[in-house]
Amino acid sequence: MAPVRVRFAPSPTGMLHVGNARTALFNWLFARGQEPGSVFVLRVEDTDVERSEEKHELQLMEDLLWLGLRWDEGPVTGGPYAPYRQSERLAVYARHTEQLLTERKAYRCFCTVEELEADRELALATHQPQNYVGRCRAIPLEESTARAAAGESFAVRLRIPEHPLRFHDLVRGPVEFPHETISDPVLVRSGNLKEPGTPVYNYVVTVDDALMGITHVIRGDDHISNTPRQVAIYEAFDWQVPEFAHLSTILGADRERLSKRHGATSVASFRDMGILPEALVNYLALLGWGPAGGDREIFSAEELVQAFQLERVTASPAVFDWDKLHYLNRHYLKTGDPARMLELAWPFFTGAGLLPPRGATPPEIRGWAASLLALFLHSVNQLDELPARAGFLFAFDPASIQADPENAAILASEGAQRVLAAFESRLAAYTGPVTAEIFKQWMNEIKVETGIKGKDLFHPVRIALTGAHSGPEFDKLLPVIEHGAEVPLPTPVLSVRERIRAFAGPGSQQA
Known part of the structure; x- marks a missing residue:
């Protein structure tokens, strides 16, 4: 098998959710287990200017590195397909939009918000699909160009071809969408020649994946409905459609999508609780995937690379199990290097006022703190439980x-x-x-x-x-x-x- 290229492409609009961390992990494991030369790309999808923040980008990179998921190409590291932030690639998207317009594979849509809303209300009233009615589809290119040059606002839409849109999913098998169910999607939001509209997610992600040579798109199953539109974009440029693998949703114990009401959901929050990165990586790998030949549960990162196969990823939703995460964390707490465990545990004692700051600690306190940790480490699920467990010594x-x-x-x-x-x-x-x-x-x-x-x-x-x-x-x-x-x-x-x-x-x- 030839080397593969996969990517993790988060939006820096908030903390890194464990569901997205699992997606990053599966991409990383897949790339690391393939032929030499396989690449794991980090690409930042920050075209949502209002919600994207640099602090979130820095946090997500910090979280990935904490988990041990170092990328081969991306921000900071660079690479042959730089830049790796979508906000820095707008000229790339503009060139490809012009190509689609020239080739009549896309068209300018001059419909107003009021017209589109009226179309939606009529579709609802008549129980019809809420697809775009195609009002601007037949406008000649010359007329379209002239109206744009006159300053009229427009969006850019893709012409969906009149044939089924197919792709292969390594988790779900062959998938097909009838073209009638797919409305001509917007590629670029409404704007004008002086102030161009913003390219939309489905468009830029497809252009980037194609230009960066992504061979396998591994992502959450909430993107399945996006895939036929992206396949249509691949076809419009005569690009090869990659393999897809859509990962199942992570649910809470109540079988609802995992969210803040279930407790910690971000990688940073697990770190702040004292969950070890090796425990979280081990646990996330088992959410929706299982090794061949047994029910083994404890894996180092290197062992996961050797065992991981996309074909063994299940399409069924995975339920987040705190007991299993704690079981794995206890294992790594007990078997971890004592000096490292003390370094990780120290801030929790300092925060509770039980130990002085780590920096200028006398040797006698360091020695005693090591014996304190040895006394209690085996009895906690996560490091933030240590101060309460040891509290009777002090209070x-x-x-x-x-x-x-x-x-x-x-x-x-x-x-x-x-x-x-x-x-x-x-x-x-x-x-x-x-x-x-x-x-x-x-x-x-x-x-x-x-x-x-x-x-x-x-x-x-x-x-x-x-x-x-x-x-x-x-x-x-x-x-x-x-x-x-x-x-x-x-x-x-x-x-x-x-x-x-x-x-x-x-x-x-x-x-």
Whole structure:
């Protein structure tokens, strides 16, 4: 198979939606899995001047790079078909429009807004298709040119040929539209010779795809209705029609199109939540595609390139599954490089006021932060959950802990008071840090001394240390508490001694 050329062509009118990110990913995977010389093009479709903004273009490029989807040609990188922003290619479209007009494959339409609206209302009233009635189709070219030269406003329409419009879809197979169902589409919106109208999406995307040698157009299935008009443009220029692959829609759990009401939908929002790029890429690849020969779910980017086949993309809508995304994110959090995980997690702790800014952090804080992360990373779905999970280390409030009825019932019991008093008496006779070994020794001694064992022995101590009935294992938790009490943090960590004494020392409820 010869090298392929594919493109991702977003409009910079907002944040990069995960549906568009999946489209970019499938294009990237397809190109990377083909013959050497295959190319992934990024093209910015910014002819919507009112809505397009540079900040959105910069954001979408940042999002693609964060996902690891580096383009071969496009803005910044350049390439043989530059420029790659449609706003910089208006002269290209103008030349091709003149060619179509000269060859009578397109024509100027002088219909007013009022005339077109009246045509639509009549079609509705008579239950007819709302197609353009062809009022200007037969105007001779000489008359059309003269009227334009006189300053009359006009749009430019394509003459739809009188034969079915066909294309091959790698997801859906052969597709055909009867020409009667396709109205002569506008190629260039209404304007005049002094102030030309803006070329429309279906026109410029087709011209760009053809001139840039795009062999496969991989995009969302919301573009299927656009495709016959684009096929007609290819035919008007005698260009080869590319292969198409229309990807299924992504739905929320309610089977409605994924939108903000379902939660995060932009790539930036997932990044801000602490979803890792490798997890999001892995997950998006599985939305509407599955590997051959099994139900494997975990893939590196390199493994996805080897496994990906467009023929295995399904036409059925894909449902966004948060549980599966979290499952994959947990996998990559656990298996990721600890130094990288700490770098990614640090801003979340800083934002919560639990760690100082990363830049000028003393080594002792960095070392403690690494042990803090190791303690909690395995128990979160995404990095932004870390501050709340670790919060009990910093926000230690005995009154709030005892305000919990279940905690209060346990702490008020005679057995709990004996256990905590025994623990506190050992603290009174000891001056060093409470290590995991010492803790184990003491708890064994208290078990023998009091005759209390199991959860009745450990729950009061855990509540006194953490404010909860469950949490990290003591042998991992205690070093983090004791070391944390020794380092200068924005929000101090209380030692084991201070925590136990809040419940078993003088002035406590148990005293």
